[in-house]
């Protein structure tokens with residue numbers, strides 16, 4: 089027994105006191121009676137409470153599992169926060185005026201008291217099962233895919249039939265009588281994770297974004313208090329999902345339902361851990377309460393047709409359908425990861441338009457967009473449309489490479505498994521840290537970088553790992569996880585624990601993750617900073633110089649000692665392979681954006697001319713003013729023979745080098761400057777030159793003074809003129825340049841000579857290029873889809889082209905993917921078919937197929953809609969169908 093925690097009776101006394109002091113705010117009622125005749129109390133809190141049932145409501149339930157005391161404790165502290173603050177905090181006042189809070193601090197009072205007074209780790213209620221065993225797991229007793237179990241002794245015994253228990257009957261009766269409930273939060277411990285509800289369909293649901301955003305925004309409030317970030321995910325594939333839980337019962341009734349697993353143990357050290365959990369969850373609850381109205385019948389409808397209009401290198405245009413109601417505007421949110429918050433920090437536009445262009449984005453980067461409509465009078469917001477995911481295009485000199493380890497190259501090494509460590513590779517998830525069973529354990533990932541070209545200039549490098557659960561990480565604020573780079577060629581056996589443990593680090597990634605910040609269900613990223621990228625590049629160069637295979641070998645390490653009274657501080661990361669992984673999507677990966685080494689091409693002029701008003705002198709380049717003050721033009725032409733295929737030649741830099749003859753230049757006159765123009769020219773004569781079509785000035789003009797000081801001048805092309813060169817190149821036009829003198833006042837008889845053709849000092853055009861395809865290939869054609877053995881088979885035809893590398897297939901339930909990132913990856917490779925075994929073949933959905941080259945540039949999508957609105961229930965489906973989840977992974981939790 090921990091005396092700092094309130095008993096059930098103390099909880100009721102507190103609530104009665106609160107009600108007597110705030111009668112317009114709080115109303116108490118019993119919604120049922122337990123086996124041991126305790127009342128199941130529910131508090132209604134709203135301003136004013138007599139209208140409570142007419143407002144949209146948040147339902148709070150706590151401690152349905154007896155030993156998960158946080159639920160009851162948080163309820164008390166939240167009510168205390170409300171009564172202490174609502175009169176002075178206008179936001180809280182508004183939340184309570186527009187919404188109602190229904191709060192059941194403890195849905196299992198008998199079990200709670202049994203846990204408090206006798207058996208700390210008791211979970212169920214106190215039904216006498218009649219066979220000597222006691223208790224039903226109330227969170228298996230709802231009718232949502234209820235499954236009858238035989239073993240009444242089991243801690244998850246579901247009871248004789250759905251709703252057999254007075255506690256579940258009580259909440260069922262209340263929920264059915266209160267259709268104003270729009271959000272239900274069920275508080276459990278442990279895990280520091282949100283588990284949004286699912287529909288046993290193994291597909292994303294239309295409310296999926298709402299659920300993720302609700303949790304992410306609550307997470308944001310949590311983070312403000314403790315810096316902690318809870319995980320957000322939907323749990324195991326449906327075959328193994330929890331059945332008979334309250335969450336799915338609420339969700340099936342149209343309520344956004346989430347289990348919140350708080351803390352890292354069932355009954356934590358109150359002062360050190362419980363206080364943190366309570367403090368961080370109060371603002372999160374406050375936020376959730378204020379959102380209830382946005383999911384009610386008063387709210388505007390979800391925006392329809394939200395999709396990508398155009399993706400660029402640094403901008404993205406989104407579009408959506410105009411709503412029926414004109415009194416709406418739209419909020420657009422952008423973030424750089426999925427399951428991210430949609431609040432002031434990520435709001436990028438408020439607009440009345442149905443088109444939005446987001447600008448100043450980074451190239452080759454993933455972005456996530458969300459939209460909701462807002463009523464301009466009531467300010468009530470709509471639910472969210474399904475999230476859009478995309479990747480901006482690579483800049484024209486960039487390539488990207490995403491590398492995954494092979495089976496044999498990813499695993500963990502435990503000190504207590506010296507001879508068995510090799511078997512972990514490609515089979516077990518990575519256990520990293522320390523516990524009694526495994527001893528100290530390291531994760532190891534080896535990436536083969538053969539496909540990174542020699543001399544590549546690495547611009548972005550990022551390593552990613554997927555944490556599976558932190559249930560085993562029981563210790564708050566103890567230890568951290570970090571990454572060392574090892575020299576793969578100095579290691580004889582990567583499966584040898586001792587060798588790996590003692591291997592010197594070439595360098596470490598500066599970023600570590602603290603134990604209480606590791607978040608299950610959300611990718612952990614290690615971006616290489618500038619110094620680390622340089623080290624990575626040096627490491628690659630050294631291996632290239634030695635002509636050995638190019639590897640990046642990572643050792644991931646956690647804490648190596650255990651604090652008093654604890655037997656484990658271990659984190660589990662998915663490897664994507666093996667029976668415990670969540671599928672290939674969850675493999676660790678290394679993402680690189682790089683540019684290639686440039687080729688330098690020096691071009692000499694094909695022809696030079698000096699064009700006087702009355703004559704043209706071939707082979708000479710001079711410019712100035714004649715004795716009458718008329719302009720004398722210099723003209724240069726460069727042929728394209730030296731440049732390779734325009735489709736695969738990117739001009740990264742270009743400049744003109746001009747030397748002039750100082751000795752015999754007529755440098756008289758003041759304020760004379762010379763400019764160089766890139767032009768289109770019909771003929772080399774005075775009138776054509778006067779009517780020339782200017783494309784762009786090259787570099788900056790030079791003055792007579794600058795010419796006096798420096799015989800050699802460089803004129804550097806800007807981005808626009810480089811693009812112009814590429815265009816002329818692709819149109820097979822020569823490059824023409826004009827040198828022209830300008831003067832502030834009338835100038836006469838000035839001529840600067842830049843040497844004749846074939847002279848060693850003659851004009852020169854220097855172009856740096858890289859070989860890179862600029863445009864995507866044709867999209868795949870003849871896309872078809874058929875249902876085959878309860879899976880969906882897609883077939884298509886790849887474009888025929890020597891640069892074709894593969895086709896990429898993406899699934900999206902709600903809209904045709906217009907970016908390869910906008911959905912779940914189904915396939916990438918050279919085949920012309922794939923079978924989608926992972927989704928529910930009975931639910932309508934879209935697929936897009938993109939072709940790609942080696943940059944990669946992705947083609948326009950070829951899309952198909954698979955229409956079959958009949959949903960076959962899970963029980964009739966073969967479980968093998970569900971071998972990979974949409975976006976989520978396994979969890980061994982306590983809900």
Ligand SMILES: [Zn+2]
Pocket residue numbers: 153156276277982983
């Ligand atoms: Zn629980």
